[in-house]
Amino acid sequence: MSESSASALQLGRPSRQPAVHPENLSLDASCFSSPPVNFLQELPSYRSIARRRTTVHSRDKQSGTLLKSTDSYSSQLEDRIAENLSSQSLRNYALNISEKRRLRDIQETQMKYLSEWDQWKRYSSKSWKRFLEKAREMTTHLELWREDIRSIEGKFGTGIQSYFSFLRFLVLLNLVIFLIIFMLVLLPILLTKYKITNSSFVLIPFKDTDIQCTVYPVSSSGLIYFYSYIIDLLSGTGFLEETSLFYGHYTIDGVKFQNFTYDLPLAYLISTIAYLALSLLWIVKRSVEGFKINLIRSEEHFQSYCNKIFAGWDFCITNRSMADLKHSSLRYELRADLEEERIRQKIAERTSEETIRIYSLRLFLNCIVLAVLGACFYAIYVATVFSQEHMKKEIDKMVFGENLLILYLPSIVITLANFITPMIFAKIIRYEDYSPGFEIRLTILRCVDVMRLATICVLGVHAVSKITSGLSVSLTLFWFQCWETQVGQEMYKLMIFDFIIILAVTLFVDFPRKLLVTYCSSWKLIQCWGQQEFAIPDNVLGIVYGQTICWIGAFFSPLLPAIATLKFIIIFYVKEWSLLYTCRPSPRPFRASNSNFFFLLVLLIGLCLAIIPLTISISRIPSSKACGPFTNFNTTWEVIPKTVSTFPSSLQSFIHGVTSEAFAVPFFMIICLIMFYFIALAGAHKRVVIQLREQLSLESRDKRYLIQKLTEAQRDTRN
Amino acid sequence: MGQCLRYQMHWEDLEEYQALTFLTRNEILCIHDTFLKLCPPGKYYKEATLTMDQVSSLPALRVNPFRDRICRVFSHKGVFSFEDVLGMASVFSEQACPSLKIEYAFRIYDFNENGFIDEEDLQRIILRLLNSDDMSEDLLMDLTNHVLSESDLDNDNMLSFSEFEHAMAKSPDFMNSFRIHFWGC
Secondary structure, rough: OOHHHHHHHOOOOOOOOOOOOOHHOOOHHHHHHOOOHHHHHHHHHHHHHHHHOOOOOOOOOOOOOOOOOOOOOOHHHHHHHHHHHHHOOOHHHHOOOOHHHHHHHHHHHHOOOOOOOHHHHHHHHHHHHHHHHHHHHHHHOOOOOHHHHHHHHHHHHHHHHEEEEEEEHHHHHHHHHHHHHHHHHHHHHHHHHHOOOOOEEEOOOOOOOOOOHHHOOOOOOOOOOHHHHHHHHHOOHHHHHOOOHHHHHEEEEEEEEOOEEEEEHHHHHHHHHHHHHHHHHHHHHHHHHHHHHHHHOOOOOOOHHHHHHOOOOOOOOOOOOHHHHHHHHHHHHHHHHHHHHHHHHHHHHHHHHHHHHHHHOOOOHHHHHHHHHHHHHHHHHHEEEHHHHHHHOOOOHOHHHHHHHHHHHHHHHHHHHHHHHHHHHHHHHHHHHHOOOHHHHOOOOOOOHHHHHHHHHHHHHHHHHHHHHHHHHHHHHHHHHHHHHHHHHHHHHHHHHHHHHHHHHHHHHHHHHHHHHHHHOHHHHHHHHHHHHHEHHHHHHHHHHHHHHHHHHHHHHHOOOHHHHHHHHHEEEEEHHHHHHEEEEOOOOOOOOHHHHHHHOOOOOOHHHHHHHHHHHHHEEOOOOOOOOOOOOOHHHHHHHHHHHOOOOOHHHHHHHHHHHHHHHHHHHHHHHHHHHHHHHHHHHHHHHHHHHHHHHHHHHHHHHHHHHHHHHHHHHHO | OOOHHHHHHHHHHHHHHHHHHHHHHHHHHHHHHHHHHHHOOOOOOOOOOEEEHHHHHHOOOOOOOHHHHHHHHHHOOEEEEEEHHHHHHHOOOOOOOOHHHHHHHHHHHHOOOOEEEEHHHHHHHHHHHHHHOOOOOHHHHHHHHHHHHHHHOOOOOOEEHHHHHHHHHHHHOOOOOOOOOOOOO
């Protein structure tokens, strides 16, 4: 035993600083060597934990299966174990199958001692569990793309697999949104169309509006060239404008059923609110796990060493080359973490003048960033204005290509800006001297929040300004007539263009690049350039952008979620093909847990930024008088107060009370009080946890000291 | 004679395995297939055994840096019976509960099998994970110290099972990465 303690000393005590131990300095260092392991294995604490993990007590002497000796507290243990046996499923035990079989037989014999009621309870709970399992097995068969994602996981690891799971989630989300819109809005219209029910159409109030505002001219027919169909398909004008794709088509005011009238404007508004609320709830539910973990480990870095070393290897990898890549990415990651630790220490040791220099440099660079963003926004605004002004020229007066170019000018400018600004930001951030992890996060933040999603806000602002300003009489009239359809068309164009760009980049950039690398690999330049990396953050930003467009556009163009579903399905297959054949996986690691939380956070930011223009357009901007279901109302939101006024008076007064200030302010104050209570509780728990940890390490030191003394005493008595 | 038939497994056995493991019906049948392909011909599947090398060379385990430890932990007396393979697949399946996975992860990572994950075990884990020849001592010691400072609550330079359990319960990647799909169908 003395050899093992000596060897424990020789392993080299690392210079680990324990938290706060002033007693450290007073006692002798030899007291703190690791005690021999076999001594530790004899301790009652070790034994009881070992027992809890693997074996089970049995006092059933008749079956003769006494697995391990019982404690002296046998009677208490027996009751507890009997309870445990009935509550825990057999599978959760860390035993092999034959031992579990024995355990099951013991359980069945023990059942005899229970009362009728307990027996029936256990039987019913077992059958319920079995039923749940069968149901779960059924649903796994229905899971979309299960095999594809599994094979991607095996070949490329869980980081890339999380991107494809995210894509699948978006497909399902869009499908459900479309189902909501279908049930609430499209189905009654279809019923009307096929004359199954009667319905009343929207009355246009002639009295108080100008006659010009109520007429909505659709593009005239006549001699239409072939390419105009393609332009219409790509931009939503012409023959598409009158279809149910856009808001202007929905002119039904109420659908008469046998007992009641189905109010379509109300249903339209409710469907919008419903799909936004559903998206919010679903995203929050999915991100709860990552968030909970983030809350627990509040004082530690999100990526801890324990996580990387014990859970770092993806056990599901089956591919040799992927395994090598994983090894190298782990090497890179761990080295980068140690490097970051060193940089953080260096930052903590900065002198004050260096700090001032760094902060002033950062301020200057942030101003540059804001200037770049401002320039981009202005360029997008100018492009949108130019495009709108030229949109109504006759088709045959312009050349086909020029027409298309002008139509798509805003989208082109947005895409160019999204392409250039990340490069600029990447150059700038190098001078700002952040730690590498923070650098990555700040770059992504700048690209996501500010660039991609705010461009949509710029479009929204532009739309608002068109209506409220008097740019030109005819243009104002035009917008006032059916601005929702215009916005819907813009969203439709953005979505189609985004889709085309993704397809084009994959087919015309990545594929030739791969061909070049395979067949012309003798050229140095080609070799240096290499194949396209499958960069996860960029791909995620792309699909979040598409989803944000879908959320905003679904109010103005109810069929847009269906188009988005199809688009994401096609993108899944295209990306999968591109991953397998034209890209190589990035050597920079991307962890699954971090990814899931990050993707959902970015999506949530997109949702919040989508809600802003929608709320403005629903509640502030007057609805157009010439088209759509809301021509009888001043704003879209007015439907709700009008519906509430048809309720019985008691319900009305209740609703008025709940939405008044007299209710809202006390409610808000109570919520604040509850929040303060929970914050205080969390703080108290944290303090207790710190105290317990200190106590634990003190106890352990006492234990080692005592074991040391015991070992010496035993040695002395033997000598 | 030759390869055993697929439906040699009785329905009651299938039900029992479903009740005792976390595997679904299809998974059990697929593992049965794979087992029969590898086991010596003519033997009843319940009596046949596979060597550790055969199991190590399954496609699911072939590139795993911890495959020898996995085989050691799940085998009995150096060989795998059919039920051992099922037990192994059950622990690594998606539906397995976290406590079971943590238990077996502890056993796998405990290289010297003394009931604790000490510094020697940690260094061996890191070497297997990084799989490189030019590993400096400093890097190893640094990483070991970081892991211990994060998870060793009682400061004895070793991870007991409770400390490991505590660390893995907080780890966000553990459940995702401690999964193996044993079948190819």
